[in-house]
Amino acid sequence: MQPFSSTRRFFLKRISRYGLSLALLAGAKPAFAKPKATLTGIRISQSADDHTRVVFDLSAGFEHRLFTLADPYRIVIDLKDTRKSDAIEVDTVSTNLVSGLRSASKNNGRLRVVLDLQAKVRPRSFELRPDGKSGHRLVVDLHATNLSPTPVKTNQRERKKAKKQFVIALDPGHGGRDPGAIGKRGTREKDIALAVARKMKTLINRTSGYRAVLTRDADRYITLRNRVKKARQAEADIFISLHADSFHKSHVKGASVYALSLRGASSEAARWIAKKENSSDLIGGISLDDKDDLIASVLLDLSQTATIQDSLELGSDVLSHLGKVSKLNNRKVQQAGFAVLKAPDMPSILIETAFLSNPSEEKKLRSSKHQQKLAKAVFSGIRKHLKNRQV
Numbered sequence: 001m002q003p004f005s006s007t008r009r010f011f012l013k014r015i016s017r018y019g020l021s022l023a024l025l026a027g028a029k030p031a032f033a034k035p036k037a038t039l040t041g042i043r044i045s046q047s048a049d050d051h052t053r054v055v056f057d058l059s060a061g062f063e064h065r066l067f068t069l070a071d072p073y074r075i076v077i078d079l080k081d082t083r084k085s086d087a088i089e090v091d092t093v094s095t096n097l098v099s100g101l102r103s104a105s106k107n108n109g110r111l112r113v114v115l116d117l118q119a120k121v122r123p124r125s126f127e128l129r130p131d132g133k134s135g136h137r138l139v140v141d142l143h144a145t146n147l148s149p150t151p152v153k154t155n156q157r158e159r160k161k162a163k164k165q166f167v168i169a170l171d172p173g174h175g176g177r178d179p180g181a182i183g184k185r186g187t188r189e190k191d192i193a194l195a196v197a198r199k200m201k202t203l204i205n206r207t208s209g210y211r212a213v214l215t216r217d218a219d220r221y222i223t224l225r226n227r228v229k230k231a232r233q234a235e236a237d238i239f240i241s242l243h244a245d246s247f248h249k250s251h252v253k254g255a256s257v258y259a260l261s262l263r264g265a266s267s268e269a270a271r272w273i274a275k276k277e278n279s280s281d282l283i284g285g286i287s288l289d290d291k292d293d294l295i296a297s298v299l300l301d302l303s304q305t306a307t308i309q310d311s312l313e314l315g316s317d318v319l320s321h322l323g324k325v326s327k328l329n330n331r332k333v334q335q336a337g338f339a340v341l342k343a344p345d346m347p348s349i350l351i352e353t354a355f356l357s358n359p360s361e362e363k364k365l366r367s368s369k370h371q372q373k374l375a376k377a378v379f380s381g382i383r384k385h386l387k388n389r390q391v
């Protein structure tokens, strides 16, 4: 690591190039100033092969500077008068551009964060003031430069290849004290969801190159946030949340597939269902919206757009196979603000397999044979999607 003084000149040269904040040059702080801001979170997401976004959450206003170093390529971010919260945990960093992240407290209360890079990048950084639920943030956008898209793509393919298995997270909706919808015959959504998920798991694990993980494998309550966390810990490539619907009009029937929407629901019905599914977390007394540090911020709009696009394509492939084994309530993938679909880097869909409020569908959902058909159809849809994506 180069000492501060020698990098400072380097930084000054870079300022005009990248249009960075000049605020830090305006007046020197007294030596040994006490940290006034705390770095409370770091979020890293890849929105495209050649774009990575890193968001730093801070407890108060701050000043920053950023510069790049070569051999090996890295980015240094200095936060003035800032300390790092002990609670910060950064999951293993791995995007096409960033291979690692480390930090150290320097003299004069400065916090230095270093991003280790896989390739040369063009950085852009900007500070954001508190807005709604989000506090002070520093956003660092990294774009690949001097590098044809091909090596970057190869890099990603190689990492995928090294991983060998495609991991599918299966999320049986509800559970424990939250039964979900209940049919006239007493069929509980949580039991149907788990039964279909278990059947899917068996199918998937029998197929080479695939592995399934369940967010719950018992009748127990688990928060939406922890479902996503579990999937991420398993390094899941996609996330499939399984449900069964209900409606006050018992004639309504058919399966639906949902993806996340960042800008409102695609229909009134989609909004209604999202509200219902999201309310799971209120049962546990915790609202995902209040606690979510993973997402919930408009900042991640950009990074999520690519994932949502992928989710929509996955959803329509699943719908095409579901249509062979059941009636469809919607031929198109619906969108709404489902909390459980909000992982910024993992294509995620929510499937309402049928309506428990419809007597004939309730009967079907109870049948092990039909559950098996549903499991097969969803897995076939996933495989179709992956086949289409292969280059």
Ligand SMILES: [Zn+2]
Pocket: 173, 174, 180, 181, 189, 242, 243, 244, 277
């Ligand atoms: Zn549900």
